[in-house]
Amino acid sequence: MIVSAVATVGIQCSKCGELQFRTLSAFAFSHFNQESYSCVCGAPLLTITSIERSNFSIEYPCIYCGESHYLLTKRNHIWGEDILELVCNDKDLPIGYIGHHHEVANSCQEIKKNFVKLASQLVNDGENESEFDNFFIVYAIMEKISKMVERGQLECRCGNKNLSVEILSDKIELVCQACYAVGTIYTDNKEILRIIDSMGSIFLEDNMTWYPKDPLKGQNLVKNK
Ligand SMILES: [Zn+2]
Ligand SMILES: [Zn+2]
Ligand SMILES: [Zn+2]
Known part of the structure; x- marks a missing residue:
């Protein structure tokens, strides 16, 4: 089995709303047990902590509820075959994905669509295709x-x-x-x-x-x- 040592994370920034993509290398954790990623706007996007050899915790601030969510997962779910979903437990909506670049990029388009749909429900003038x-x-x-x-x-x-x-x-x-x-x-x-x-x-x-x-x-x- 070939295991990729590089995964892509795509996540919607909790502060500015933009989708951000970063590369996560499995080797980053061979020396340090924590990696943090920030948005271009300066807001934190994601912190991954290696807690044991094969266990990781992921913390990510959420645009929907304004809180941080935590996910406990295994190494082979981050650098594995399947896409890993980062959700808002409160609203039950995905806000990010970790996996192969193409799949993450595609799934993130759904995040943006969901978000626009949800936000446009708040705007009552029906102009839901605007900016x-x-x-x-x-x-x-x-x-x-x-x-x-x-x-x-x-x-x-x-x-x-x-x-x-x-x-x-x-x-x-x-x-x-x-x-x-x-x-x-x-x-x-x-x-x-x-x-x-x-x-x-x-x-x-x-x-x-x-x-x-x-x-x-x-x-x-x-x-x-
Ligand atoms: Zn941002
Ligand atoms: Zn949330
Ligand atoms: Zn008054």
Whole structure:
């Protein structure tokens, strides 16, 4: 039996949504017991740890639920004949594959399709063949917003914690039905995700608009009147 010492990993980045491909060499583990891979955006993609001679644990942050998932597997499942699926246990969806390059590349196209389908269900204007990036941003913002709601980090200055969320084609609107304050988050630029992460909590004020401005200068939150 010929066992390939090189496998390809294809995984969707949990931060920027892009599919990333890396080569995993079995020999990398002959000296060190851990290998980590990062996305071009800087976010961690995958960490593989050799725990015994033939056992490995794989940790990968997940775009769907925002958590890290762990998989315990054997050497011959990583560098073997069959494709290994990296899934989100929470949403029961694949987010990556490890195996032969061609199979991984093909299967990853399905990841992208699934993701666009799921994200487009959130956009209610039916424009589901538009840009991948926009869907990703909408999806990621909705995840972040729902996490903030769970943690009590999203409310209106008037005291109302039940804000309604409306997804429009280029923006998400947060509306307070008690005082009619409206917050607008533009979804046409990925930078907004970093801005929302850096905010921690959102207090809605009337006519509030978030959009990324000149990200190179590191300027972030803009309130518009
Ligand atoms: Zn990335
Ligand atoms: Zn997950
Ligand atoms: Zn209010």
